[in-house]
Amino acid sequence: MEKWEMWTFCNDVPGVGVRVLYMALPVMMAAAAHVVVIRYDLLWRLKVPIDLGWTIRGRRVFGNNKTWRGALVMIAGSSAAMTLQQRLRLPSLELFDYGRVNAGLCGGLLGLGFVLGELPNSFLKRRCGIRPGKQAEGAKYWLCTLLDQVDSVVGCLLLLAIVWLPPWEVVVMALVLCSLVHIAFNFVFVWMGLKGRAL
Numbered sequence: 001m002e003k004w005e006m007w008t009f010c011n012d013v014p015g016v017g018v019r020v021l022y023m024a025l026p027v028m029m030a031a032a033a034h035v036v037v038i039r040y041d042l043l044w045r046l047k048v049p050i051d052l053g054w055t056i057r058g059r060r061v062f063g064n065n066k067t068w069r070g071a072l073v074m075i076a077g078s079s080a081a082m083t084l085q086q087r088l089r090l091p092s093l094e095l096f097d098y099g100r101v102n103a104g105l106c107g108g109l110l111g112l113g114f115v116l117g118e119l120p121n122s123f124l125k126r127r128c129g130i131r132p133g134k135q136a137e138g139a140k141y142w143l144c145t146l147l148d149q150v151d152s153v154v155g156c157l158l159l160l161a162i163v164w165l166p167p168w169e170v171v172v173m174a175l176v177l178c179s180l181v182h183i184a185f186n187f188v189f190v191w192m193g194l195k196g197r198a199l
Contacts, residue, residue, distance in 0.1 A: 013173075020173045022093040024181065026085065026107045027114050027156060030077030031185055034070055039192055043069050050119070062122040063132035075111035082107025096164045109159040117155020121147045149179035 037043055046069035051061035086103035122132070125144065130136050136144040153175055157166060166174070 016169055016173050017177055019093055019095045020170055020177055021181075022085075022090070023095050023170075024110075024156070024174065024178050026078040026081035027074070027110050027178075028181060028185075029081040030074045030111055030114075033077045034073045035185070035188060035192065037069065037073050043073070046072060056127075059126045059129070060132075061126065062119060063126055065132040066119065066122055071112075071115045074115050075108050078111030078114070079104045079108035082110070095166070095170060101163055106160065106163055109162060110156045113155035113157070113159035114152045115155070116159070117152040121151045149182050150175055152182065153178040 041047075046067065048068050049060075049062065049064050050066045050068060050071065051063070054061050082098075082103045085107075086098045086101075089098065091097075121144075124147075125132075125136070128136065128140065130144070135141060156178075157171060157174060160166065
């Protein structure tokens with residue numbers, strides 16, 4: 001990146017941040033819908049663990065908290081939300097031209113990236129003997145806490161790159177801001193009694 005481009009980015013950090021949050025809005029809306037689905041136990045027939053109860057050396061692959069219901073809500077909800085963004089069009093907030101992409105596909109990729117991004121972390125936690133919804137102790141706590149916040153963000157960015165490759169400043173901003181949003185949702189889950197702890 002040229003020095004002038006770097007200077008421009010550094011002087012427009014708030015603007016980039018707002019656009020990143022707008023890009024992440026479909027996932028946030030899907031996550032909010034997921035909270036409602038869990039709270040009222042909607043779509044209960046789909047509340048089936050993604051790992052179907054399978055184990056490796058006596059330990060679950062992902063655990064009961066990763067369900068097909070959650071995957072469906074995140075993917076479909078994010079797809080629908082980005083389709084709505086495309087219809088309403090706010091070009092000043094778009095990081096790329098929403099009018100030239102398949103919004104349903106882009107939103108779906110964001111939702112799928114969120115779901116897939118969390119699975120490796122869940123897999124590692126089960127291997128370490130950490131139960132779903134619980135947290136590691138000691139030195140592992142900080143590593144697991146960091147992974148908990150950034151894994152889904154990384155997943156979203158990787159799958160979105162199939163249709164749009166985000167520049168480095170967007171990646172950095174997304175890792176920071178979206179991780180903070182993730183923490184905020186954790187507090188909502190705790191407040192609603194759906195999770196034991198936020199961090």
